[in-house]
Amino acid sequence: MPIIRGTLIRGYAADVRRRLAERLTDAVAATLKAPLDAITVVFDEVDDGSYMRGRTARSPGQALRP
Numbered sequence: 001m002p003i004i005r006g007t008l009i010r011g012y013a014a015d016v017r018r019r020l021a022e023r024l025t026d027a028v029a030a031t032l033k034a035p036l037d038a039i040t041v042v043f044d045e046v047d048d049g050s051y052m053r054g055r056t057a058r059s060p061g062q063a064l065r066p
Contacts, residue, residue: 002028003040010045011060017043019066 004024008017021041028039048059 001038001040002032002034003042004028005042005044007044007046009048009051009058009060011048012063015066016063019063 006020006024012020021043024041025036025039028034029036048057051058
């Protein structure tokens with residue numbers, strides 16, 4: 001029962017988070033012998049004011065269209 005955890009900057013739309021979770025689920029299922037309903041994907045979200053990379057505060061990036 002794989003559990004995949006990821007951290008995102010708060011602000012991504014629900015459909016973007018859903019698509020990302022689906023793709024992560026598919027990647028795990030294609031790599032491990034695990035049924036889809038045994039794979040869990042969890043996103044932790046942080047405020048953009050609590051996220052910095054390269055000494056620069058960041059905001060959510062643009063998502064690709066489905």
